Amino acid sequence: MVVPRNTKRVERVQNHSRISISIMVCGNVKGDLLPPMVYKSSNLYENWPEGGPPGTKYASSLSGWFDMNLFEMWYFKILLPHIKETRKEGATTIVAGDNLASHFSPAVNQSYKEHGIYITPFPANATHLMQPLDVAVFGPMKKCWRKILDNCRKESQYPGKFSQRAVSKFAL
Template identity: 30%
Template sequence: MCQKYPSVKWIDRFVQRHPEVALHHPSGIDPKRAQGFNYTIVKKHFEDLESLLKQHDILWENIKGGSLDLVTVIESVCADGTSLHPGFIFAGGVIDRESTEVDPDIVLATSENGWTSDYLCSEWFKQSFIPQVATRNQSGRPIVLIYDGHGSHVTSEMIETAIAHNILLFALPPHTTHRLQPLDVGIFGPMQKAWSKQCEEYSLRTGEGMQRCDVVEEYMKAWEKAFRESTILQAW
């Protein structure tokens, strides 16, 4: 970063200056896991499963597997303390009906793995961000969008669209979002706590983990709670 390379003794001196830093050798797979995953145990597992299915005449559609489903949320918050409707990106190619009924102004999309992409970010920018800020821009002056340097945020299409709608794109310096990104510092901390609490309440209420079809509704409930408690409103 500074065009210089550390000397051989640099690490030793660094550790001496920072006793809170502990050095450890990387560890491989847990020995218990390595022992547990073998042909005999795996074979017996599937034999027991087959026996259970036959004993109770279980249909294939009644066999469920627990898994994690990634959902990406695109957020934007105004410096005056108001928020815009977020965008949600689900993995796969289907959007649950329950998600579409939460709020017609919330943009929903899908991708193969639930991640954002150049295209999806551009579509969120055109279909969600621009219409919302346009209705709130009472002064008619340019809108400034502060964002991190993710590749999907700096495409030529995004830049051209921003220019056409009098929006100024202002990128944060690389590797500084942990301190300079307003949402990371003042919003997402309270949001993470609110979301964890919302998931716990959901589990107690329904007796199961958060379901994909309920993510949008439950997230918006958590967002409202976190937004009210956020210190960023006081700071701005």
């Protein structure tokens, strides 16, 4: 345990694990959020989709990172259908995002051309400055999520562990 020197009481004790779950979120300028893509390393558990938002896609990668395969899945199953449903005939679409190599697969690049979609990557080392969702949505969401997890930990019958159902109870 690491705490500042001269600390009399440790107020918050957290158990940590190697499990990392990530969420790919995308929104448009009108403020609509597309269904998320939830991914993690290794195993994808059978009960993950229970109670999730409609249209959410669930996947995993060996590394746990959002690789090219996951990006293609997200693009073709979430983003492209949304663009086709909501875009006016003949209009072009601009997609802004990270300048990651995994976002530039041959299949996705071909689709960009076919569907009149232009990709505008953020400048290198500037994504933290240029992603409005990070400040306006994810900051407050993370605070709320931490409260939910803290409540689950307090009420869990097994210290440091809780089920997805327990989290769902507090999230509602």
